[in-house]
Amino acid sequence: MKAQTLFDANTNPNSKNWYIIDDVVMGGRSSGEFGITKEGNAKFSGTVSLENNGGFSSVRYVMETLRVTPESKVRIRLKGDGSNYQFRVRHQRGSYYSYITKFETTGNWQTLDFQLKDLYPTFRGRRLNFPNFDHHKIEEITFLIANKVPQKFELTISRIELLD
Numbered sequence: 690m691k692a693q694t695l696f697d698a699n700t701n702p703n704s705k706n707w708y709i710i711d712d713v714v715m716g717g718r719s720s721g722e723f724g725i726t727k728e729g730n731a732k733f734s735g736t737v738s739l740e741n742n743g744g745f746s747s748v749r750y751v752m753e754t755l756r757v758t759p760e761s762k763v764r765i766r767l768k769g770d771g772s773n774y775q776f777r778v779r780h781q782r783g784s785y786y787s788y789i790t791k792f793e794t795t796g797n798w799q800t801l802d803f804q805l806k807d808l809y810p811t812f813r814g815r816r817l818n819f820p821n822f823d824h825h826k827i828e829e830i831t832f833l834i835a836n837k838v839p840q841k842f843e844l845t846i847s848r849i850e851l852l853d
Contacts, residue, residue, distance in 0.1 A: 717743020745835035759806035769794020780824035
């Protein structure tokens with residue numbers, strides 16, 4: 690398989706094109722932060738609050754249009770805090786829905802592979818009656834935490850690659 694680096698905090702240590710989207714856009718009180726650590730990793734951290742109908746925090750990575758196939762895999766090297774997260778992609782910026790999968794973190798460094806065709810479409814937490822990912826491009830990657838409990842969180846990301 691051929692690997693293409695989409696993000697590597699060690700070789701390109703900046704937070705350009707990463708954007709926090711919290712439930713505050715809907716009146717909630719959660720707060721997320723994103724930055725590059727002194728060790729050269731990206732860190733998404735903060736607090737999820739259920740106050741005021743809140744309950745999520747996310748970070749989006751907006752990129753140039755990337756040609757993919759449903760058979761392509763995204764490989765991510767990360768370290769979580771033991772919480773569950775969602776990995777999301779959008780085939781088109783501005784699309785109202787995302788394709789997602791859920792994953793568990795262990796508190797240790799992990800390398801996770803997500804095959805695009807296994808990601809299913811959702812909108813505001815509801816699964817849509819559309820096929821799983823069947824497009825030939827992606828333009829956005831998101832990490833989201835929404836476990837329906839108030840909690841602090843920390844997800845460290847070292848590298849994101851596309852495998853064809």
